[in-house]
Amino acid sequence: MTNARSITVEATPATPWRNGGGVTRELLVWPGPADWRLRISVADIAADGPFSAxxxxxxWFTLLAGEGVALDFADQSLTLRPGDAPLGFDGAAAPGCRLIGGPVRDLNLMVRSGTGGMAAVSRGAAWSAPAGAQAGLFARVPGRWRSGDQQHTLSAHSLLWFDAPPPGGWRFEPDAPGSIESNTPALAGWWLHHIPEGLSP
Structure with a gap:
């Protein structure tokens, strides 16, 4: 696992928003901050306000903690709570965000070229990175990532990332097995991937 990177949210510097409504922690950018094509971040939202365009x-957007948010798009309003499936949308849409019951923490995957995706960890089901992808796991709870005879221990709210993912089925085993419940499949973690432009099927 020489190409594995592990990044924790709490060890990542927080950048305050210009409007004062929250902070963002940028866990990963590729290939670099000035010209990123892939960006993974966690944000703490403390006040109502629009998303940046x-x-x-x-x-892709999913909630890690808090009561929930209402996102107001030009053509619809959507309510999201922890445990809901990740929401994928056009980054230019910049919906308004209203807090439901107080501050929230969220996970964001952004892809500027190529394709990507975010999928919830499911009990008993293995996940494989698509061909040509960079990929990883964001753990909401502490546990172990496993693939064959390889394993990596993760703390809560941390990212394990591979630029060249190992093949085969990946699994995430929470330290508390009850962290993955049949009615809340997104609570343990999420598989993330990005296929750079030119390699997309």
Whole structure:
């Protein structure tokens, strides 16, 4: 696992928003901060306000903690709570965000070129990175990532990332087995991937 990177949210510097409504912790950017095509971040939202616009970006959003949010798009309003499936949308949409019951923490995957995706960890089910992808796991709870005879221990709210993912089925085993419940499949963690432009099927 020489190409594995492990990044924890709490060890990542927080960047305050210009509007004062929250902070963002940038866990991973590829290939670099100035010209990123892949960005994974965690944000703490403390007040109502619009999302920043990211034209040309596909964005996935899911809640890690808090009561929930209402996102107001031009054509619809959606309510999201922890445990709901990740929401994918056009980064240029920049919906308004209203807090439900107080501050929340969320996970964001943004892809500027190529394709990507975010999928919830499911009990008993293995996950494999798509061909040509960079991929990883964001753990909401502490546990162990396993693939064959390889394993990696993760703390809560941390990212394990591979630029060249090992083949085969990946699994995530929470330290508390009850962390994955049949009615709340997104609570333990999420598989993330990005296939750079030119390699997409």
């Amino acid at each position: 990211f034209p040309g970006v596909r964005r």
